[in-house]
Amino acid sequence: MNPLLSRLQPYPFERLRELLHDVTPAPAHRPISLGMGEPKHPTPELIKQALVGALDGLANYPATAGESALREACAGWLQRRYGVAVDPATQVLPVNGSREALFALAQTLIDPTRDGAWGGPVVVCPNPFYQIYEGAALLAGATPAFANSNPARNFAADWSQIDDATWARCQLLYVCSPGNPAGAVMPLQEWARLFELSDRFGFVIASDECYSEIYFRDEPPMGGLEAAWKLGRNDFRNLVLLTSLSKRSNVPGMRSGFAAGDARLLKRFLLYRTYHGSAMPPATQRASIAAWNDEAHVAENRALYRRKFAEVTPLLAPVLDVQLPDAGFYLWAKVPKTACGGSDTEFARQLLAQYNVTVLPGSYLAREAHGINPGAGRIRMALVAGAAECLEAAQRIVSFVQSSR
Numbered sequence: 001m002n003p004l005l006s007r008l009q010p011y012p013f014e015r016l017r018e019l020l021h022d023v024t025p026a027p028a029h030r031p032i033s034l035g036m037g038e039p040k041h042p043t044p045e046l047i048k049q050a051l052v053g054a055l056d057g058l059a060n061y062p063a064t065a066g067e068s069a070l071r072e073a074c075a076g077w078l079q080r081r082y083g084v085a086v087d088p089a090t091q092v093l094p095v096n097g098s099r100e101a102l103f104a105l106a107q108t109l110i111d112p113t114r115d116g117a118w119g120g121p122v123v124v125c126p127n128p129f130y131q132i133y134e135g136a137a138l139l140a141g142a143t144p145a146f147a148n149s150n151p152a153r154n155f156a157a158d159w160s161q162i163d164d165a166t167w168a169r170c171q172l173l174y175v176c177s178p179g180n181p182a183g184a185v186m187p188l189q190e191w192a193r194l195f196e197l198s199d200r201f202g203f204v205i206a207s208d209e210c211y212s213e214i215y216f217r218d219e220p221p222m223g224g225l226e227a228a229w230k231l232g233r234n235d236f237r238n239l240v241l242l243t244s245l246s247k248r249s250n251v252p253g254m255r256s257g258f259a260a261g262d263a264r265l266l267k268r269f270l271l272y273r274t275y276h277g278s279a280m281p282p283a284t285q286r287a288s289i290a291a292w293n294d295e296a297h298v299a300e301n302r303a304l305y306r307r308k309f310a311e312v313t314p315l316l317a318p319v320l321d322v323q324l325p326d327a328g329f330y331l332w333a334k335v336p337k338t339a340c341g342g343s344d345t346e347f348a349r350q351l352l353a354q355y356n357v358t359v360l361p362g363s364y365l366a367r368e369a370h371g372i373n374p375g376a377g378r379i380r381m382a383l384v385a386g387a388a389e390c391l392e393a394a395q396r397i398v399s400f401v402q403s404s405r
Contacts, residue, residue, distance in 0.1 A: 050290035057282025066094035112141030126157035146369035155182030183325025191227035215327035
């Protein structure tokens with residue numbers, strides 16, 4: 001067996017199942033889960049129709065690079081959404097969901113034989129973080145290094161915690177904007193700082209932007225390619241954006257997204273993916289074209305989230321330290337000391353036992369770094385279900401916290 005597999009930690013939802021396995025949920029309440037970030041809004045009909053209408057494509061082997069029409073649809077969306085111009089032939093690559101691509105990109109880019117004199121390659125990640133970043137780093141033969149989030153900046157990563165010696169060993173930096181779990185969006189000056197570090201030390205930036213289309217401000221979140229374009233980095237050197245239709249279009253089961261950016265990196269990524277067998281099925285490609293070319297369903301989806309957050313956030317705010325995020329579909333709340341002593345894991349257990357609501361402990365989304373686990377004492381709530389169900393869950397949480405005082 002690959003010995004690196006032993007370095008992987010249990011996935012957050014495995015840990016959650018273990019935490020709750022002996023808890024008997026309150027029978028007086030129907031179960032409501034705010035634990036997993038799985039979109040529950042209906043899949044748009046235009047996508048389903050395009051998928052069904054392209055089933056003849058099942059008789060053909062797809063090319064790993066995807067159909068030119070799909071790459072052009074992705075490039076067109078980037079132009080409309082961010083005002084950036086990319087070459088569909090060399091700067092866009094379809095992927096089977098951003099999760100798969102985030103992992104595979106590290107396997108393509110990391111050279112485990114480099115930087116041996118200093119202790120081996122490093123992959124820098126935000127903390128809390130999407131656990132695929134850590135797993136991708138470990139299985140590529142690198143060591144994860146974590147930049148803890150800063151509560152004063154809406155839990156955005158504090159990159160100043162990474163010293164120059166670590167940046168010198170860094171081969172890949174994962175950023176997530178809008179962030180998971182707190183929804184913070186990186187401003188232009190933060191991108192400029194990371195580009196300067198990338199130029200100085202030579203690492204690649206992988207920009208995870210799967211939550212970009214669910215936002216609550218008037219201005220949509222800035223993306224990595226957009227930031228590079230505004231700063232005159234029109235070749236997108238050492239930058240790869242990864243995005244997905246899962247949240248934007250409510251098709252998590254379709255596993256469709258794309259990578260875009262530095263043509264030199266994408267050429268090597270295509271080679272890796274060709275050998276790995278990562279071609280997108282033809283029917284999925286046709287459905288993806290329909291999705292990327294339509295914005296009406298995206299606006300409707302965003303409006304549904306805005307209404308939910310507008311109702312749920314003020315209901316929870318009097319009993320939990322929580323605020324409206326910049327973007328995304330999570331609420332990141334601090335557990336009060338009066339409820340379970342401020343323990344995120346005990347809060348999750350008791351909430352399920354007394355009110356049959358599932359939430360994810362924040363400590364499961366982070367690692368201890370720089371002396372602390374920045375997710376400890378917090379919970380993540382995914383407002384992915386219907387508005388009535390999310391509101392009912394929030395009302396139960398309020399009752400639970402009030403009864404714990």
